[in-house]
Amino acid sequence: MTTTGLDDEHKRPDRRTGPTGHLVDGYLAAAAARTPEAVAVVDRGRSWTYGELDGAVNRFASALRSRGIAPGDVVTWMLPNWCEAIVVHLAAIRLGAVSNPVIPIYRHRETAFILRQAASKVLVVPQRFRNFDYPAMIDEIRPEAPALGTVVVVGGDPGRTRFEDLLAEGADTPVEVARASGDVALLLYTSGTTSAPKGALHSHDTLDHENRSIIDFFGLSAADVVFMPSPVGHIIGVLYGLQLPFMLGGPVVLLDVWEPGRALELIEEHRCTFTVAATPFLHGLVHHPSLPERDVSSLRVFACGGADVPPELVRAATTALGCTVGRGYGSTEFPTATACNATDPLARRALTDGRPIGAAEVRLAPDGELQVRGPELFLGYLDASLDAAAFTGDGWLRTGDLARIDDDGYVEIIGRQKDIIIRGGENISAKEIEDHLFEHPAVADAAVVSSPDPVLGERVCAVVVPEPGQDVTLPGIVEWLTARRMARQKLPERLLLLDELPRNPSGKIQKFHLRDLARGQDSPRPDTGWTR
Structure with a gap:
């Protein structure tokens, strides 16, 4: 993995404090030494003790090392909230590699982009989750990820490299590698409100x-x-x-x-x-x-x-x-x-x-x-050309x-900054209107974006998910907001009704989709259930 540009002093944030000296995986090892029989994880009806979890981390790290994974290499994984995710994450870090979690709702385009840009050496996926075949997807996009050497499958079919196989072949003793708390430990791609994910780098210290x-x-x-x-x-x-x-x-x-x-x-x-x-x-x-x-x-x-x-x-x-x-x-x-x-x-x-x-x-x-x-x-982006605009x-x-x-x-x-609607030269806060809409008894979810206007520049467009069985209309919304003494220039002048708002995995509304809808440049996607 390359971090070109992060050594430029003007791009390094002022930490205001020194390094902690702690390694992320060290806390698990210390707790396992103190109380090996204590419960560490509850997952899908099963409990893992600290001793079991730390042992699994050691074995997985050992197996990765035997397959050529070295400090600084990227280990990508796209797993649900399963204990296996903890094992992979901490094993990669214990090995001195960089853990790269990927949201499991990502599909071919996003996954291929991340694997290629991160130069991932290992990828860990479930066989199936929510009725999606992850190994089949990886087979299709693997030519786009030339650095990818090993694909590990949790609950994998025979013929695949399975998660349990690596646990069985690994050693119980911790791997010995030189590490420091300032080393990069995590590469995490933003799932933000724009369409272009950015790989953020964090160290043990951060x-x-x-x-x-x-x-x-x-x-x-x-x-x-x-x-x-x-x-x-x-x-x-x-x-x-x-x-x-x-x-x-x-x-x-x-x-x-x-x-x-x-x-x-x-x-x-x-x-x-x-x-x-x-x-x-x-x-x-x-x-x-x-x-x-x-x-x-x-x-x-x-x-x-x-x-x-x-x-x-x-x-x-x-x-x-x-x-x-x-x-x-x-x-x-x-x-x-x-x-x-x-x-x-x-x-x-x-x-x-x-x-x-x-x-x-x-x-x-x-x-x-x-x-x-x-x-x-964070230390900066994997694509260091993005740092100048960030800091x-x-x-x-x-x-x-x-x-x-x-x-x-x-x-x-x-x-x-993009949520400010400029109507006739006057700035209007989308959030102020949204906070009022959330309190409307017939509104289950809401967002406010700009809608283009040839005279005023922009107008206020409300995007609403109605409560089941409720009828939401633009005149009704305007009347309700007017009764709450909202200024007339802030009242929505267009209403879009959807079955659900497009959100990223952290719950943030992806307003770039809604702006496209308001401009008439996007159509409702059948896999989201959006409706006009």
Whole structure:
């Protein structure tokens, strides 16, 4: 793997703190030495102890090494929230290689792009997940990934190189390689709101600083049980599902296919206390009909981020779940810049995205763009030509988000720079309108984008998913917003009705699709169920 350009001093962010000296996989090894019989992972009805998990990591790392994988090589894996994902992730890192998680909903085009750009030496996939044949896809795109040498299949058919085969051939003793906490450990492609993914590089240090700030901010300990429904191919799942639990020495409960009823069962059964997940997960729990029947009193923190969080959802969830629900802000490049905890009043947790945590720093550029820096800030992109646009000259990350910061330091994201609709020369915040639409009783989901206009430049276009059985019309929406005393220039002038909004794996709405729809340049895709 090449990191050309990362050694240019002006591209390196100001860490403000020194290296931690900790290796990501070292926490698992230490916990296994202390309490080998303690439960580390609960997955698909089975529990893995710390001793079992650490042994599997050693064996998989040994098998990779025997197949020629060396420090700096990229090990790509696209797995659901399964214990095998933990094994592959930590084994690659223990070997000194670079772990490259890929969201399993990606298909031929995205997967081929990542394998080719990352020069992946190994790929680990399931035989089938959600009725999709992953090995068949890899067979088709393999000519586009010339560096790919080994494809490992979890639950593979005979004739494939199977995950269990590598575990059987590996040695129990840890591999010995020279490593440092500043080494690149993770290559993670953004699943952002644009159509072009970017490979972000993190080191042991950046990942360790991030998780340490979360542990301190929420007061986590070995007594906590982490629940992880967020995809482990996303930064949230990697950090808080595959790494943080082992820093605590407690268990993590994985859920591979999101179903809120099943999630409530797992929280009750395993007395889960802490989770980080995006808005759709929180919404699903709060509105599931079985919630009143479930004892979820063990849950004390639901940190919600990765997508816009309506204030009313935070208020409703705080009451329904009986725990601290708060908004937070971060990205693949800077996982958590701001958050709220139990010391923050409900109004702050509902109406803002929190305050800086740990050593994170925030500031506003003259145009209102939020910029962040701190020790968890990523090293740069695999394609180093992207770094100049990402970092300021003094080492701050340009987030592309517009924000307000109040006198107490609380940050409120008011939209993306591209989310500002310029109607007749006046700037209109899409998020402000969205927050009101979310509270409409007939609206299940909503987004606001610009619609081109030859005279005014842009007009406000509301994209709405109606609640089942509800009729949503443009005049009805306008009347409802007018009653809430919204200025006339902010009222939607066009309405698109969809069965669901296009979202990336972290839950963020992919507005570039919606803008195309509003411009008439895109058609509803049959595999998403979109309708006009």
